[in-house]
Amino acid sequence: MSQAPALPSLPCRTDVLISGAGPTGLALAASLRRLGVDHVLIDRNAGIQPGSKAAAVQPRTLEYLDRIGIGAALVERGKKGRGFCLRDRDRILLRACYDRLDTPHPYMLLASQQTTEELLVRRLVEVGGTVHREHRLMGFSPDFPGVTATVAGPGGMVRALSARYLVGCDGIHSTVRTAAGIAFPGESPEQLFALADVRLAPGRQSAASEDAAFYLSEAGLLLMSPLSDGLHRLVAPVPPGTAAPDAGDVERLLATRGPAGERQRVREVVAASTYRAQERVAERFRAGPVLLAGDAAHTHSPAGAQGMNTGMQDAGNLAWKLHAVLSGAAPGALLDTYHRERQPVAAQLVAFTGQFARIAALADPAAGRRRNALLAAAAATPGITDWLASTLAQLDIAYTSEPDLGVPRPGTRVSPLVVRPNGLHWTLAVPGTPRHGTVASGLGSLAVQYVPSLPTTLLVRPDGYLAAAGVPSDPAAVIERLGQYLPQ
Ligand SMILES: Cc1cc2nc3c(=O)[nH]c(=O)nc-3n(C[C@H](O)[C@H](O)[C@H](O)COP(=O)(O)OP(=O)(O)OC[C@H]3O[C@@H](n4cnc5c(N)ncnc54)[C@H](O)[C@@H]3O)c2cc1C
Known part of the structure; x- marks a missing residue:
């Protein structure tokens, strides 16, 4: 038995x-x-x-995953995408490239x-x-x-x-x-989306093969993003009651909304579904x-x-x-x-994301043309594409309403390129010749790091946000007062 x-x-x-x-x-x-x-x-x-x-895993998440020890392994398993772009068929309207982002991970990791x-x-x-x-x-x-x-x-x-x-x-x-x-x-918007993960037949493929591309054509929206394993994901709004897309549906979407010119063939539909976003x-x-x-x-x-x-x-x-x-x-x-x-x-x-989804899915062709003209004009405005890249990469997230006056603000992210992350320790970053040390504290350990380029001593939280600036550079003094640097 x-x-x-x-x-x-x-x-x-x-x-x-x-x-x-x-x-x-x-x-x-x-x-x-x-x-x-x-x-x-x-x-x-x-x-x-x-x-x-x-x-896709965003740079800010990779920075945190580095702290818990899986960033490098994930990067090894994924594929580096360059960012997002908005296109009208072959014409690039706006491109938010991650290449210039201030992070150890200047890419969108496809995994x-x-x-x-x-x-x-x-x-x-x-x-x-x-x-x-x-x-x-x-x-x-x-x-x-x-x-x-x-x-x-x-x-x-x-x-x-x-x-x-x-x-x-x-x-x-x-x-x-x-x-x-x-x-x-x-809200639960009524709009239904069709999703297909496909293997495309060899050919010219998309010019945007390193970007997640939103095609905003007169025929409607099509999102096309490379995946980590040589596949592509396609997503498009479809009428209510539409079934999960097959290879023919995906080819039609590509032909009417995707890159113009050479017709793209689908060799295999690996997964297909429909969904509604809430x-x-x-x-x-x-x-x-x-x-x-x-x-x-x-x-x-x-x-x-x-x-x-x-x-x-x-x-x-x-x-x-x-x-x-x-x-x-x-x-x-x-x-x-x-x-x-x-x-x-x-x-x-x-x-x-709700606003973006609604703008991207405009059904009226005239409104779509105006949208595309506006996007192209916005892309030419200095700083817009860098701001968009940084926002989508989640590097701009900050827990403060203080205006940016060029001085370190508690609640903002500290770039790991400036203060190296040290697991989930608190870090005291002191201006000075590089060297490291760790001191035990009631909140875990306080890692001490000397950074020549710093204008003042920074106290960095275990999640990589600034707790306080201008704190004493004596670790014992900081440990004693750590409670007062906690967010309120
Ligand atoms: C098509 C699609 C594409 C997406 N693309 C992206 C993308 O590129 N990037 C991105 O950041 N996000 C993307 N998302 C969103 C992402 O998938 C979710 O945000 C993510 O799964 C949320 O993770 P979670 O751990 O909070 O919840 P979930 O992944 O939903 O995990 C919840 C877990 O809780 C368990 N559970 C539920 N109830 C109980 C219970 N009573 N007792 C015990 N266990 C329970 C479930 O089994 C499950 O394992 C996408 C989503 C979809 C549908």
Whole structure:
């Protein structure tokens, strides 16, 4: 008689329960693990799910992934795209190139979401963590000072798990968000999109083969983006009720909306589907011991390749704050700054991508011609394409409303080309001859770095944002006052 398999060892108590092992939950778990925070990561699925999802990783996300130790491996597995361009058939209207961006990763990395998730899982395991697969969060109830969650494991066995904090990284239909009663206001535009990942027959291919290209022709919108493995992704708005596209549909879209001239042939349709995008942002990213991150907190049109990236950066913002609070080095109120910093980023992103999707999908040919003329004129305005590249690369995200007067502003990103990232340590960057050191502090370790080009001493948070400028250059003095440099 064969023995029943051993039950997976789900603890009954943890500091942080993360529900959902998509890119957001995985990035959070890998970060917490590196910081030594006790946590449990569960996912209802048995493994990484196939399907056409995120295809691009932005420079700002790569900078964070460097901190948790998978940036280089992901870059090795991906393909470097140069950026975005807007075209009307063969004519380039506007091109946002990443080449000149102030980052160690001046490219849009084309890598499938599955590859990103696979490397995150591998990293999590390397640093001693795990994913409890086939564990579904059913609900939770308040249990001061945290929650008691109900989790159904393989075979339907239900268990209770007490957690000081519960983080919902469980996607657009988040159980955590619903059970917490957090509203998810927004819109569900009617527009249907057809998506196909295809292998094109050899030929001239697209002139924009290194760019994600939005073709804005009189016949309508067509997005064509190279993928990491020699494939191309095509996305186009289609009438309601349209079925997933086949090779003929894709060739017709290319012929009427894509590059003019040589007809492009589709050798193979690897995946095809239709989808509707929703545009929503959770009203609160924190409700007491419950936090939301990734698609559970915000969702929007995938045009622009921002969603997964934003989720992983939510994780980066939240991880060090959870660590600071749980280690007793910061008050619980620090977690309110997670909402204050990340919710406006999501709201702005949803507004931006929604507006762009509507402008790109204009149906009236005359309005489309005016749009294209305006875009071409905008591209000729100095600074516009660099600004757009930096925005899409997510390098402009800042947690401050202070105007840029050319002095370091707390809440803005510190370029890793200036202050080298050092894992998830805080970094004290002091003007002076380059040398390094690390000092223990209540908030982890404070890495000390001497940077000749700095005008003043900078204190950099573990997620790469500036905590304070003009701080003492004596590490002991900074450690003593670290609490006062936390965001409010
Ligand atoms: C066609 C398409 C193209 C896209 N392209 C891009 C792109 O190029 N760049 C980009 O940044 N984004 C892109 N996105 C968006 C991106 O896919 C999402 O933003 C991303 O998957 C969000 O990650 P997440 O971890 O927050 O949520 P998800 O990936 O949805 O993961 C949620 C996880 O939670 C688990 N779960 C759910 N409920 C429970 C429960 N009750 N208990 C336990 N586990 C649960 C699920 O099994 C899943 O593993 C694209 C999306 C689509 C559809």
